[in-house]
Amino acid sequence: MDCPRCKSLLIKDTVKDLNTGFEVDTCPSCGGTWFDKNELSQIDKVIEPTFLEIRHIPGKKDQIEPLNCPSCKTSPALHKSEHYRDKKVIIDHCPSCKGIWLDKGELEAIRKENWLITIGKIFNWLIGKE
Ligand SMILES: [Zn+2]
Ligand SMILES: [Zn+2]
Numbered sequence: 829m830d831c832p833r834c835k836s837l838l839i840k841d842t843v844k845d846l847n848t849g850f851e852v853d854t855c856p857s858c859g860g861t862w863f864d865k866n867e868l869s870q871i872d873k874v875i876e877p878t879f880l881e882i883r884h885i886p887g888k889k890d891q892i893e894p895l896n897c898p899s900c901k902t903s904p905a906l907h908k909s910e911h912y913r914d915k916k917v918i919i920d921h922c923p924s925c926k927g928i929w930l931d932k933g934e935l936e937a938i939r940k941e942n943w944l945i946t947i948g949k950i951f952n953w954l955i956g957k958e
Pocket of ligand 2: 897898899900904922923924925926927
């Protein structure tokens, strides 16, 4: 898979929480992270929150740049949604495969508030469970 933002090849990485870890695809160049649906569906199992300091979030200009899904063959344009608690964080998500792209800094911003549960909530909202 190629990075939707800078087209570098994404590499497999493992995001660890206190109790668990799961595989994501990260960009070694721009630092973005791709979560696919199967990865996201495991988040329900995670209980312990992780708190990290908020860091740099990409500027609005970068965040509103259109991106295409790195996972789907047809590369549909990713939809953009403001994070429901922090409007500075724009989340790109695929209408087709329900994957989520987070730019560098966005993951860290979300991590600040119990990020796995937050991403799990966003995922549930995307697939219409909430
Ligand atoms: Zn990239
Ligand atoms: Zn997709």
